[in-house]
Amino acid sequence: MAKFEGFGSISSLERRAAARYYIFNFVNIFLGNLLTGTAFQQLDTFIHQSANEYPITIGTAIPLKASFFITYIMVDGWAGIAAEVLMLKPLVIYHLKNFFLVKTEKDREEAMDAGSIGFNTGEPRIQLYFLLGLVYAPVTPTVLPFIIIFFGLAYVVFRHQIINVYNQEYESAAAFWPDVHFRIVVALIISQIVLMGLLTTKRAAQSTPFLIALPVLTIWFHRYCKGRFESAFVKYPLQEAMMKDTLERATEPSLNLKGYLQNAYVHPVFKASLDEDEHEDGNSEKWETESVPVPTRRQSRRSTPVPSKISISGASSPSLPDTSFRSPPEP
Secondary structure, X not given: OHHHHOOOOHHHHHHHHXXXXXHHHHHHHHHHHHHHHOOOOOHHHHHHOOHHHHHHHHHHHHHHOHHHHHHHHHHHHHHHHHHHHHOHHHHXXXXXXXXXXXXXXXXXXHXXXXXXXXXXHHHHHHHHHHHHHHHHOOOOHHHHHHHXXXXXXXXXXXXXXXXXHXXXXXXXXXXXXXXXXXXXXHHXXXXXXXXXXXXXXXOOHHHHHHHOHHHHHHHHHHHHHHHHHOHHHHOOOXXXXXXXXXXXXXXOOOOOHHHHHHOXXXXXXXXXXXXXXXXXXXXXXXXXXXXOOOOOOOEOOOOOOOEOOOOOOOOOOOOOOOOOOOOOOOO
């Protein structure tokens, strides 16, 4: 669905997929199990009751489903962490490739590639457990030890997997964080609404008007953080841009930046015609000498480092054989 919307980069696709997957988990796992146990059994009553009684219905259902969510955290959360350590699917794929397809060391390295961590599925699942912890903290605190154990195991396992196993597929400059912050704020508001509904059922309706200030203050805090910090995640910081410009001037003092930017963002299809026009004007040779790429030293992030073809030492490239026409020697 994100591809149909027109998003092209991997990071933007995973962010959109993560948002939809979180909504799916919230509706299917959280609300679905709550309503299945109470409201769907009394569907006629739920339809004809007023909207003010919805928090009461959900607040009554929350404590009744504590045992289910404890089992869910143990089965899905703890077992999922164990499966993350085992990595059974990549292990089976590696042995199949190693038996049938591996012929060289390069093939073996590609077969051992574990890929990158799936932010689009892993991050929404972790935030679902965060939502369960916030909801059940004031209602049924017995759920909290199971969630704390899950987060402790997840921290140790995913830290090891990210450092030693997975490969970094892209660098998004923490572009996930605004979405994560928004979903955490939504989880806080949901837990506060559920708490108001629960207190109404416990004959503590007098305290409900005071709790209305909690969602209001939470929304105000989210708007403040959005206006104060979100621009740093969606725009390139000016300080880093200045550092990049300073480094570029030090490495390439003769770079004609104005001439480079004239054709830097032109589609490759149209660059051929521009090169022909520059050749007719006699500026092609000047352009080639001024737009020399900056040499870098990069290595592969896989287990077997591969040196880059372009090194800072400036090793000379192998010369091509001279195929020009030579006249035969005179007798």
